[in-house]
Amino acid sequence: MNLCNSLFISPIKPLYLNPTTRSLKCSAESPTHQLKHTLQQETLNILEWPSICNQVSAFTSTTMGTSAARNGRVVIGRSVEESRRLLDQTSAAFHLNMPPDFDGIDDVSGLVECSVSGRLLSIPEICAVKRMLRSARSLFQQLKKIEEESERYYPLLEILQNCNFLTDLEQKIDYCIDCKFSIILDRASEDLEIIRLERKSNMDDLDSLLKDISTKIYQAGGIDKPLVTKRRSRMCVGVKASHKSLLPNGVVLDVSSSGATYFMEPRDAVDLNNMEVRLSNAERAEEQAILGLLTSEIAQSGSEIKYLLDRVLEVDLAIARAAHARWMNGKCPVINSGGFENGGLSINIEGIQHPLLLETSLGSLTDHVTSKSGNSIMWCEGNGVMGQPLTFPVPIDIKVEHETRVVVISGPNTGGKTASMKTLGVASIMLKAGMFLPSRNHPILPWFDFILADIGDSQSLEQSLSTFSGHLSRICKMLEVTTKQSLILIDEIGSGTDPSEGVALSTSILEYLKDRVNLAVTTTHYADLSLLKKKDSQYENAAMEFSLQTLQPTYRILWGSTGESNALNIAKSVGFDEKVVARAETWVKRLMPDKAEKRRGLLYQSLMEEKNRLEVQANRAAHIYANVMDLYNEIKDEANDLPRREAALKAKEAQKIRKEIITVKSQLETIVKEYEAKIATASIDQLNALLKESELAISSILEAHSHTEESSATQADGSSLSVNVGDQVIVRELGNKLATIVEPPGTDGIALVQYGKIRVRANVSGMRAFQSNDASPTPNSQSQIKKQGQRIKSLKNLSDVKNSEEVVYGPAVQTSKNTVDLRGMRVEEASHNLNLALSTSGPGSVLFIIHGMGTGVVKESALQILKKHPRVFKFEQESPTNYGCTVAYIK
Numbered sequence: 001m002n003l004c005n006s007l008f009i010s011p012i013k014p015l016y017l018n019p020t021t022r023s024l025k026c027s028a029e030s031p032t033h034q035l036k037h038t039l040q041q042e043t044l045n046i047l048e049w050p051s052i053c054n055q056v057s058a059f060t061s062t063t064m065g066t067s068a069a070r071n072g073r074v075v076i077g078r079s080v081e082e083s084r085r086l087l088d089q090t091s092a093a094f095h096l097n098m099p100p101d102f103d104g105i106d107d108v109s110g111l112v113e114c115s116v117s118g119r120l121l122s123i124p125e126i127c128a129v130k131r132m133l134r135s136a137r138s139l140f141q142q143l144k145k146i147e148e149e150s151e152r153y154y155p156l157l158e159i160l161q162n163c164n165f166l167t168d169l170e171q172k173i174d175y176c177i178d179c180k181f182s183i184i185l186d187r188a189s190e191d192l193e194i195i196r197l198e199r200k201s202n203m204d205d206l207d208s209l210l211k212d213i214s215t216k217i218y219q220a221g222g223i224d225k226p227l228v229t230k231r232r233s234r235m236c237v238g239v240k241a242s243h244k245s246l247l248p249n250g251v252v253l254d255v256s257s258s259g260a261t262y263f264m265e266p267r268d269a270v271d272l273n274n275m276e277v278r279l280s281n282a283e284r285a286e287e288q289a290i291l292g293l294l295t296s297e298i299a300q301s302g303s304e305i306k307y308l309l310d311r312v313l314e315v316d317l318a319i320a321r322a323a324h325a326r327w328m329n330g331k332c333p334v335i336n337s338g339g340f341e342n343g344g345l346s347i348n349i350e351g352i353q354h355p356l357l358l359e360t361s362l363g364s365l366t367d368h369v370t371s372k373s374g375n376s377i378m379w380c381e382g383n384g385v386m387g388q389p390l391t392f393p394v395p396i397d398i399k400v401e402h403e404t405r406v407v408v409i410s411g412p413n414t415g416g417k418t419a420s421m422k423t424l425g426v427a428s429i430m431l432k433a434g435m436f437l438p439s440r441n442h443p444i445l446p447w448f449d450f451i452l453a454d455i456g457d458s459q460s461l462e463q464s465l466s467t468f469s470g471h472l473s474r475i476c477k478m479l480e481v482t483t484k485q486s487l488i489l490i491d492e493i494g495s496g497t498d499p500s501e502g503v504a505l506s507t508s509i510l511e512y513l514k515d516r517v518n519l520a521v522t523t524t525h526y527a528d529l530s531l532l533k534k535k536d537s538q539y540e541n542a543a544m545e546f547s548l549q550t551l552q553p554t555y556r557i558l559w560g561s562t563g564e565s566n567a568l569n570i571a572k573s574v575g576f577d578e579k580v581v582a583r584a585e586t587w588v589k590r591l592m593p594d595k596a597e598k599r600r601g602l603l604y605q606s607l608m609e610e611k612n613r614l615e616v617q618a619n620r621a622a623h624i625y626a627n628v629m630d631l632y633n634e635i636k637d638e639a640n641d642l643p644r645r646e647a648a649l650k651a652k653e654a655q656k657i658r659k660e661i662i663t664v665k666s667q668l669e670t671i672v673k674e675y676e677a678k679i680a681t682a683s684i685d686q687l688n689a690l691l692k693e694s695e696l697a698i699s700s701i702l703e704a705h706s707h708t709e710e711s712s713a714t715q716a717d718g719s720s721l722s723v724n725v726g727d728q729v730i731v732r733e734l735g736n737k738l739a740t741i742v743e744p745p746g747t748d749g750i751a752l753v754q755y756g757k758i759r760v761r762a763n764v765s766g767m768r769a770f771q772s773n774d775a776s777p778t779p780n781s782q783s784q785i786k787k788q789g790q791r792i793k794s795l796k797n798l799s800d801v802k803n804s805e806e807v808v809y810g811p812a813v814q815t816s817k818n819t820v821d822l823r824g825m826r827v828e829e830a831s832h833n834l835n836l837a838l839s840t841s842g843p844g845s846v847l848f849i850i851h852g853m854g855t856g857v858v859k860e861s862a863l864q865i866l867k868k869h870p871r872v873f874k875f876e877q878e879s880p881t882n883y884g885c886t887v888a889y890i891k
Contacts, residue, residue, distance in 0.1 A: 086434020
């Protein structure tokens with residue numbers, strides 16, 4: 001066998017290590033390390049991190065991503081740098097117009113393991129590897145093209161930057177196998193090609209032989225129709241049992257169920273069938289050898305394939321985190337590096353909501369993601385809420401100063417203490433995992449190396465632990481592994497035992513944590529723990545708000561406040577017998593006679609009323625500020641828009657003038673054309689009437705526009721303008737803007753006008769009335785109309801040309817229009833044509849009269865007419881260069 005590998009074999013690449021592998025080598029770990037890992041995993045379960053990961057799984061595009069997310073294997077950054085890198089990836093994916101296509105990328109790590117173990121891969125399995133390599137390379141090309149548009153997408157491209165896409169292996173598989181039909185191609189090896197050629201030739205011979213034999217059997221009546229078939233992997237013919245003698249020495253391979261038909265191999269076909277069997281076995285062996293070599297190639301590239309799959313999975317999870325952020329309208333968190341640039345706050349989160357509680361408001365994830373195939377994530381502005389605030393779950397604010405190390409949250413049961421603490425823990429994990437947070441603005445919080453929580457019942461019958469001892473055992477383990485960068489969450493610290501001892505133990509634990517962690521948050525019903533803030537500024541109090549009017553919690557955190565348990569009020573709200581509650585109030589007074597009145601909540605109620613009053617004032621101030629800013633922005637926009645509006649107004653006016661000029665020009669040209677059409681057949685008596693008619697028409701046009709101009713000029717004069725409240729006027733001081741009269745002018749001529757939201761006082765002299773249907777031309781248009789009218793003013797006042805002053809003549813240039821030819825005419829005809837030409841010539845024009853030399857009769861008659869005609873200013877007889885032509889100058 002000679003497999004065509006020479007075109008594809010490449011040197012073996014160095015193995016790539018997977019830096020994101022999360023497997024723990026327990027045998028090499030210390031007990032402390034194992035304890036850290038165990039506590040961290042328990043905390044992730046307590047904070048319901050697997051459920052958050054399951055949310056992300058709904059937005060993945062590959063089976064690898066779905067499996068990883070559903071199993072809670074969304075990557076959590078193990079360092080500040082790694083978490084920042086994950087956030088950069090999510091942010092880059094968040095700004096994509098559409099996510100890349102992951103189609104064709106399947107998890108082939110199991111196939112790689114099989115190839116390494118020595119199992120021969122089938123054609124579909126090898127094609128699955130090739131399809132994955134090609135799709136991964138296509139994914140890289142998509143990201144590269146996106147990154148060329150903007151560098152902000154580089155964090156996504158960087159994931160696949162150093163991957164080996166094994167194009168040689170892909171080409172080799174493509175060269176050897178047709179994955180569309182799942183067959184090995186002849187070109188895979190020379191031996192395979194030769195075997196298949198020989199087999200084809202042998203089969204052609206065998207088929208031809210059997211068809212001839214079957215035809216002869218049919219002609220001899222041994223079968224109803226020719227039949228060539230295969231039995232026991234050998235080609236044969238069908239023959240009736242009664243005619244099997246037609247095939248002497250034939251081999252019976254099979255018999256029909258009725259026994260009427262024998263399937264026999266003719267003697268002449270035995271050798272050809274034997275050759276077919278040998279060639280078929282050889283072909284199968286050669287194909288197995290080719291599959292073996294391709295399987296070996298995949299096994300040798302196993303580490304690189306796995307590394308590539310890990311990188312593709314990283315891209316998929318980054319896209320899924322971005323889609324999850326879009327679904328819940330998340331904001332990119334900022335990792336606090338420890339500075340005081342945020343007003344001395346270590347944590348500043350506004351309006352955060354727990355992601356799991358959001359599902360109730362946003363709806364089921366299956367409503368947003370319909371299919372994994374084709375990466376059909378709903379990637380649009382309509383996903384989730386996209387900026388629309390939700391009322392449930394109630395958004396909470398978390399603000400912790402830099403010097404604070406312990407936060408004590410107090411308040412009633414069912415008031416949201418535990419949920420608020422869990423929200424902080426989940427937010428911290430999501431930041432480490434590079435996920436956006438469902439909050440307002442951009443939340444700021446530090447990076448915690450360990451997030452450990454003791455929430456819920458730690459009771460264990462197997463370990464003989466009560467609720468209290470279970471809590472103590474877990475807190476004890478947490479104290480062993482905490483560092484200066486850790487976050488500790490403890491629910492109901494010190495509960496489950498004698499209150500006095502519980503307070504003492506809780507105080508001691510918090511004092512211990514204060515110097516050993518970044519932040520510890522605990523919930524409690526012990527009022528004494530809230531007094532620690534008075535002794536040490538590293539403590540901070542927070543209370544869950546409770547409405548005494550509705551006897552219901554509001555689920556809001558009041559930072560710096562101390563909450564009341566309100567147990568008796570809650571007992572009333574849930575329907576306890578009034579006698580039971582009254583007896584409990586009596587016992588409270590007996591147990592705490594000196595504090596009974598203080599705990600009545602009067603002071604708390606007073607503070608809440610004051611708080612509500614301040615909130616109303618703050619909201620009113622914010623509303624006024626918003627209105628002022630809207631007005632300021634409107635004025636600013638108007639000011640910035642003045643040059644554009646001025647240019648647009650000028651263009652509009654110019655367009656109006658051009659249209660009016662075209663209209664007037666058309667009217668004047670119509671008059672001239674009508675006049676010229678009529679004078680061709682008019683007599684001398686009719687000529688004057690036509691001139692007067694044209695003159696009147698032109699004068700009416702000019703007078704009409706002159707009247708409009710005067711009226712416009714009069715209108716522009718604001719001294720005589722009478723305005724009333726509600727009138728619309730054009731105000732020159734506002735840049736010729738349209739405004740409304742709000743107050744009439746006083747004796748000083750100053751009126752109050754309103755333009756948009758702006759009210760100003762302006763002089764009436766700078767105003768003019770506004771007419772919506774005003775189409776009067778501007779003075780500029782009047783000058784252009786007059787210039788157009790001057791072209792035909794020669795027709796006006798022709799009867800007064802005798803009294804006109806001397807006209808300035810241009811150069812005497814002869815054309816066909818200013819020439820009258822009298823040659824060949826009789827004297828009467830020549831005189832008539834000359835008089836007509838003199839009458840119709842415009843003032844200041846030059847007329848060339850060609851009378852020729854001849855007998856001189858026509859010339860003499862023309863000269864007499866020129867001497868007596870009132871419109872002839874002067875005339876020049878022929879010159880040496882222009883014989884037979886006289887030039888007349890018309891008045």
